[in-house]
Amino acid sequence: MMIEYFGRHGCKQFIRGKPIHFGYKIWSLASSSGFVHQMEPYVGSHTHLVETGLGQGPSVVLGLAEKAEVPPGVKFYHDNLFTTLSLVDEMTLRGYGSCGTMRQTQLHNVPFTAPQTFKKTPRGDAEYLVEAEKLIVRWNDNSVVTVVSNMEREFTETEAKRWNKQKRTMDKVRQPKCIQDYNTHMGGVDLHDQFVSRYRVNIRSKKWWWPCFSWALNSAMVNSWCYYRSWKSGEKDLLSFQRLVAQTLLLRHGTKPSRQGRRSSMAVAITDATRFDNLNHWPCNTGSRYKRCKNCGGRTSFACGKCDVPLHVECFKKYHTE
Incomplete structure (x- = not known):
């Protein structure tokens, strides 16, 4: 996630293709509902949450899992910034499920067809490799997608709907099940970021700590709302919940002004x-x-x-x- 910041600071980052381009980068561990369990600030390429010797991406995933005290048996879904084959092996040793997209540079000696050649195959084609306890799948969709998972031992396929430009209709194409599971459960961090941006504190300041402080308040509010939804089955939307919290805090901790201002006729x-x-x-x-x-x-x-x-x-x- 990114915390928007308008001033100068050594930890300010730039991310292309995100709604917020400039700000502080935050590593986050969130559930598919948008509830954040653990977060850590990113302060440069030397940031390693735990020393694993596997690189920065795996250290982020393993470090967040350790600090959040995630029990064995929990399934993790992560994007290609963090996923490596060594990470999946380490997650298997620790008893975690792991599934994520991979970059071509992380495949090393996996004998897959080159992406430019594989892209010319019909849409829905796939190739896979079972190695140790990992299933590595490459699928041709709008672009070539590579996914590795330790939660499946066999390659299975399902169906997905995709838009056909020539026929101008929705066609059914074959889709690997591990990719369908990834699309279903991935996106909790982006969902939390979307909730925070809806009613964020709009007071701008060039104090470097203010965006972090205001973002922490917004994030805590979203977490409380996610917990409330799971408990009350979604009786209130986020705006109504924020109003309820504000009114409750004013009634409990608010005090009347010591003196009145100028009396208006x-x-x-x-x-x-x-x-x-x-x-x-x-x-x-x-x-x-x-x-x-x-x-x-x-x-x-x-x-x-x-x-x-x-x-x-x-x-x-x-x-x-x-």
Whole structure:
């Protein structure tokens, strides 16, 4: 995830193709519902959450799993920035399920067809390799996709719908099951980031710590809402939930101001008995430059001589008579 920042700072990063291009990068571990379990800031290429000797990508996944105290048996889905064959092997040793897309540079000696050649095959074609406890699959979709998983020992296929430009209809194409599972469960971090961006704190500051602080508040609010949805089956949307939390905090911890500000003549409550008693109600000059007429809202320098209600002279009779 990215925390938007407008000033200068040594940890400020740039990511192409993301909604937020400049800001602080955050490594995050989130469930498919958008609940973030663990996060760590990225401060450069030397950032390693744990020393594994497997590189930065695997150290991020393993480090977040350790700090979040994830028990064995949990399934992890990660994109090609983190996925390597050595990571999947290490996750297997630790008892975790692991599935992720891979870059061509991480395949090493896997005997797959070159991506440019494989892209010319019919849409839906796939090739696979079972190695040790890993299943490595390459599939031709809009582009060539490579996925590695330790949660399947056999290659199986399902069906997926894709748009056919020539026929202008939806066609059914063959899709590997591991890729279908990846598409189903991947995206929890992006979902959390989307929820945070909906009603984020919009106060801008060049203090380097302020975006991190405001983002932490927004992230905690989204986490609370995700937990509330799982408990109450989604009775409130995010905006209503934030309003409820704000009102509850004000009622519990809020205090009335020690003194009132300047009293406004428009805020004075005038009873009908005083307004319509027909005694000593005369327009008079207030001495101030402008006030707002109680009747029509226009600017005036006159008010009632008895109840001090600001009024235009032409509005005076209408306001003080039934």
